[in-house]
Amino acid sequence: MQNITRIYALSKRNIILRYKNSLVGFFWGFLKPLLYLLIFIVIFKANSGLPNYILFVSSGLILWFFFSNVTGQTVGSIVGSAGLLKSLNIPSYFFPLSETLSELFNLMLTLSVFLVLMYWFGLVYTPRLLLILPCILLFAIFALGLNLLLASVNVFFRDIGIIWGTVQPALFFLTPIGYPEKNIPERYQLVVQCNPIYYFIKLGRTIFYETTPPSLDLWVHCIIIAFGMYLLGQFVFNRLKNQFISAI
Amino acid sequence: MSAETIIKVENVDVSFWQNNVGVYSLKDLITHRKSPFKSKQILHNICLDVKRGESLGILGRNGSGKSTLLRTIAGVIKPGNGKVTVNGSFAPILAIGAGLELELTGYENVALLLALYGTARSNTNVVENIREFSELSDEVMRMPVKQYSSGMVARLAFSISLANDSDILIIDEVLAVGDQGFQAKCAGKIEQLKAAGTTILFVSHFPEGVMKICNKAVLMENGHITHRGDAAEICDNYRMLF
Numbered sequence: 001m002q003n004i005t006r007i008y009a010l011s012k013r014n015i016i017l018r019y020k021n022s023l024v025g026f027f028w029g030f031l032k033p034l035l036y037l038l039i040f041i042v043i044f045k046a047n048s049g050l051p052n053y054i055l056f057v058s059s060g061l062i063l064w065f066f067f068s069n070v071t072g073q074t075v076g077s078i079v080g081s082a083g084l085l086k087s088l089n090i091p092s093y094f095f096p097l098s099e100t101l102s103e104l105f106n107l108m109l110t111l112s113v114f115l116v117l118m119y120w121f122g123l124v125y126t127p128r129l130l131l132i133l134p135c136i137l138l139f140a141i142f143a144l145g146l147n148l149l150l151a152s153v154n155v156f157f158r159d160i161g162i163i164w165g166t167v168q169p170a171l172f173f174l175t176p177i178g179y180p181e182k183n184i185p186e187r188y189q190l191v192v193q194c195n196p197i198y199y200f201i202k203l204g205r206t207i208f209y210e211t212t213p214p215s216l217d218l219w220v221h222c223i224i225i226a227f228g229m230y231l232l233g234q235f236v237f238n239r240l241k242n243q244f245i246s247a248i
Numbered sequence: 249m250s251a252e253t254i255i256k257v258e259n260v261d262v263s264f265w266q267n268n269v270g271v272y273s274l275k276d277l278i279t280h281r282k283s284p285f286k287s288k289q290i291l292h293n294i295c296l297d298v299k300r301g302e303s304l305g306i307l308g309r310n311g312s313g314k315s316t317l318l319r320t321i322a323g324v325i326k327p328g329n330g331k332v333t334v335n336g337s338f339a340p341i342l343a344i345g346a347g348l349e350l351e352l353t354g355y356e357n358v359a360l361l362l363a364l365y366g367t368a369r370s371n372t373n374v375v376e377n378i379r380e381f382s383e384l385s386d387e388v389m390r391m392p393v394k395q396y397s398s399g400m401v402a403r404l405a406f407s408i409s410l411a412n413d414s415d416i417l418i419i420d421e422v423l424a425v426g427d428q429g430f431q432a433k434c435a436g437k438i439e440q441l442k443a444a445g446t447t448i449l450f451v452s453h454f455p456e457g458v459m460k461i462c463n464k465a466v467l468m469e470n471g472h473i474t475h476r477g478d479a480a481e482i483c484d485n486y487r488m489l490f
Contacts, residue, residue: 088361156285
């Protein structure tokens, strides 16, 4: 119970800190994907050959921005919490966890704004849309695992934090978010299949855009990737956590 | 004063990884398979036994392992060997301003630390007591901590740590920062807590302060406890170091 209060306090701190000294504050949460949506409409819409391109691209953008925000924020979270970690006996995994939770909160706000917007562009409200919640949960578990990995390794090799800013845009264009996967040439299909984020984006898009519900096969893929990543992240984090204090 | 042991430190060793990461270490890693990390032992076979209500001074040169010992006792650092047993609650360690979030206001910091610390609920009463003790105005408390002077930061940090009715108070050389009035106030508060039975661990470079506050003391050198005994005696040993 006490731990829940502590994680809540840290998550609240993250949200306050993120938008401190900014004019429109948390509106950036949905303004960023909205700006990208506009860019995508201008650049890719004509070539995509898709009916209702806006619906196609929106769900992918929301999920991608959750991912890019949360990893970007968390990679330095252990290093950035040196003061607290050195003066209080709190479990260090609280920091990546609370970053993930506060970004989830942001995602929910963004999602509600986009739900209204997407209705405007022809989204039909059906109970099937609720499937987005387990989809988000799985993606969040995946992100938490990756966060634990990035944040703990970054304590010892700060290169991680530096390079992550460059890896992210590469991943973004590698993932079929703004364009359909059938546009990717046959010989590059393997690259797409090896990209873990692709599965979560596809799952979210199927729920919002396709007429058929997501296949069991896709769900299983997402579940395995999410928990696999989480276990890997947790393992590495546990191996390193006792030496955090000496390196921050 | 009861003779119950509140902190027991048994044969504790603490080692840090020394990080030699850089271009050269990358070369070493590839050509010689040498790990970029070396282990350096900071604390050697530390044994301590602190009774409830006691106040223990910890003296030693810079870098002798005093802060590491405090952090190990507080559970912030896990010992490599040995065991630390504590039968009580801690106030956050009072290193100067550590743990305060510079971008947050005084009030936001108070709320965050109280929640993280977990003993006191951050109700208005506790918050007001903290503000009153720190003598910072309501207006200052609404300012981000980055705009505080170092003395104001120390006031806030000290006041937050004192707000929790904890069994053990750890003081890591903070008293030198506040102005004279505040120093006197803190000394008074410490006396009051001592009288109420709070156990105190006090790190300082001023033997006078240690003699005033502590009845027992230890002297540390290079990660070892070299002397232990009455505060006055250990303070003499400390002076002889220089």
